[in-house]
Amino acid sequence: MSLNTVSILDGNSFVVSDRRGDIDASPIDTQGLFLDDTRFLSKWILTVNGLRPSVLSVDEQEYFQVQFFEAVTTSTIYVDSHLSVARKRAVGKGFHEEILIENHDKQAMDLDVQLDAAADFADLFEVKDQLQKKGELYTKTNNGRLTLGYKRDRFVRETSISANQKGEVDDKGFHFKVHLAPRTSWTVSLDVEASNRASGEVERRTKATVDAWCNNAPRLVCSWDPLHRIYKRSLVDMAALRFRTGITSGALPAAGLPWFMAIFGRDSLITSFQAIPFAPELAASTLRTLALFQARQEDAFRDAEPGKILHEMRLGEMTAFEERPHSPYYGAADSTMLFLIVLEEYVRWTGDTALARELENEARAAVGWIDRYGDRDHDGYVEYERRVKETGLDNQCWKDSWDSIAFADGTIAPLPRATCELQGYVYDAKLRTARLARNIWNDHGWAKQLENEAADLKKRFNRDFWIPERNFFALALDGQKRKVDSLTSNIGHLLWSGICDEDKAESCVKHLMSDALFSGWGVRTMASSEGSYNPIGYHVGTVWPHDNAFVAWGLRRSGYRAEAALISRAMLEAADLFGGRLPEAFGGYPRQDTHYPVEYPTACSPQAWATGTPLLLLRTLLGLESDGEHLIIDPAIPEPLGRIELLDIPGVWGRLDAFGRARAAH
Amino acid sequence: METQTGESLTLRGPLEGEAPGLAGVVGRMRLLVGDQPVGVLDVSNGWAKLLPDGGQVDVTGICASAEVLMRLLQGRINPVVMALLAEGRLQGDRERGTKIIYGLRAGSPFNKTTLQGKD
DSSP states (O other): OOTTEEEEEETTEEEEEETTSOEEOOTTOOOEEEETTEEEESEEEEEETTBOOEEEEEEEEETTEEEEEEEOOOOSSSOOOSEEEEEEEEESSEEEEEEEEEEOSSSOEEEEEEEEEEOOOOBHHHHHHTOOOOSEEEEEEETTEEEEEEEETTEEEEEEEEESSOOEEETTEEEEEEEEOTTOEEEEEEEEEEESOSSOOOOOOOHHHHHHHHHHSOEEEESSTHHHHHHHHHHHHHHHTEEOOSSSSSOEEOOBTTTBOSEEHHHHHHHHHHHTTTOTHHHHHHHHHHHHTOOOSOBGGGTBOTTOOOSEEOOSHHHHTTSSOOSSBOOOSSHHHHHHHHHHHHHHHHOOHHHHHHTHHHHHHHHHHIIIIISTTSSSSOOBOOSOTTTSOSOOSSSOSTTSSBOTTSOBOOSSBEEHHHHHHHHHHHHHHHHHHHHTSOOHHHHHHHHHHHHHHHHHHHHHTEETTTTEEOSEEOTTSOEEOOOBTHHHHHHHHTOSOHHHHHHHHHHHTSTTTBOSSSBBSBOTTSTTOOTTSTTTTOBOHHHHHHHHHHHHHTTOHHHHHHHHHHHHHHHHHTTTOOOSOBOOOOGGGOSSOOBOTTOOSSBHHHHSHHHHHHHHHHTOEEOSSSEEOOOOOOGGGOEEEEEEEEETTEEEEEEEEOOOOO | OEEEOSSSEEEESOOEEEOGGGTTOEEEEEEEETTEEEEEEEEETTEEEEEOSOSOOSEEEEESSHHHHHHHHTTOOOHHHHHHTTSEEEEEOHHHHHHHHHHHHTOOTTTTOEEEEOO
């Protein structure tokens, strides 16, 4: 997000304005009031006597609420004004705004207060791709209320605006004539409400509901003070990103502001996994919702096959008219495995066997998808290739930009692509599903079969993906079954899934901690030694916090405690320098060259799995694990972080505390 | 085979059968076209049956037209698109309703069922 914009959000409702509070959308700017992937307000400009007030300060009080302090001045150099403006805004099913204008002068003033309003009802895809609308815009005024509307066949969306003060209303906005006696003030409240929406009603957030959410999470006590702020920021941002479908109960994490305030299978699952020891209810809602939308039939347009878990769901006009396949779109090769992984992790942490029973059919269908459709050419590995070139995603792994899967010389790998981490996820998903089959579904035969399949996959994978001349696993097998030989962070995900043979894991760890991959702030998505490397390339050199959290967790699971601690510490230090909030990604420049991690220009912030990163890092540092009955605590904390206590960790055990402290090396 | 299902609309043809996508799903959905009751879709673990209107239901599916209703029953409607275009909406247990509509997309016994005005 631009530093010149201010955002408030709540689930998939958000308002992006300039620092005055004005909204003035342009083809290159994402300002507006957005709900359900539609811009319900594209213009909202306040003028007083024809002047746009100058911003003095912005008080971003809560994620759902902001206050702008301004002065009305004609001066260009010095602010010498007797007229101040305060605008207080809270997001909900639209937004509520209170405008306070104060006359600090000894003279009375007559003011023309004007609020210009307009809505282009752009679908987020139209904003992104600068496309033209196909329907008709209209405006209506009635009883002091302004309605901005859009109609295309049966698709009708409206924004209704009303004020609590009498004024003139026309199709351009509101006009108030105000006489202000000396040292008096005038206020007006405006309600901007989006209607005819497809999703459920938005629950109005208050500070109390956010506090309740944060207080329900474990309490952190630590000696490295910045960690308090980072942890609090994570909890609050996760609260902000909670998304209610209005169909399933509970909330699940939306992916990130501004482009991804929607259900994403991969993002919601990864964030839910990160949050399990802190807010396990997110995982339950995510699993239920994704199970509901699990594909039931083959559908090339949506890249859907029976059993597959969705990639992305959108609610805008282009989705409605099936000009985009997002109703939902299933172009993710990893979501189905991650669904099984999160299901087992959640059940083992919480003891909620009822959910496992409820989702048994969906879990079986997911395994069925892996074997029947995920492995498209029956070579024993899951691979992907979109079925509709115009609308499908080229890369259907988490590194989903077009150039992310490249050979060491920079050549893009031909499709279909079987990326290495997908195979790790299959291995892990089958082992975890075997545990559920044995312990909950009482299907011992299937459990054994899944374990055998996982063991066979591991054996083949270590043979077919290993590059002996470079001593790491190939990023992928390409369409011609060639090893894509770039050194990337993907090998860290293999440690998380446990698919690596022990001797090969050791070699991968050396690469992960090498200067080529580890920048000092984190593990780069691609090593600086590779042909496609670019420190500000989206998936070819930047550092992604969530990626690092899983690499660190993988290192811990594989017994590399010091290395896991080093990455965790670096990432938390970066978080501190980002004001407590890790962005989606940041530059891959070496730490010795930059005292601060370098921002990536279009990174989402807040972004769900970056928000969840400090949570998984805390789990890594304290070595938290559940064996299904007990909380296992095995801390490995680097010295600068000192002492960490995490109190009231929820789980099958009720609530328990974990404590760890750094030990000096002997 | 026929069932008199409402004041003016009657479903004819196969009124029950296997729906593999509804395995594990149990529930009753009242079907309306506008405000006219058409019947109740009774789902029980992979079997779907159309019954005359009446009795307790979990969810009500309100379709904008008879054509939308038939697409719903025959598994030819995407519930997300249906909601976005205001072709239909669910009241009550929307989760179960969505599950039923999705389930029919995997195979419906109502492909030859018709909806006709009552004689």
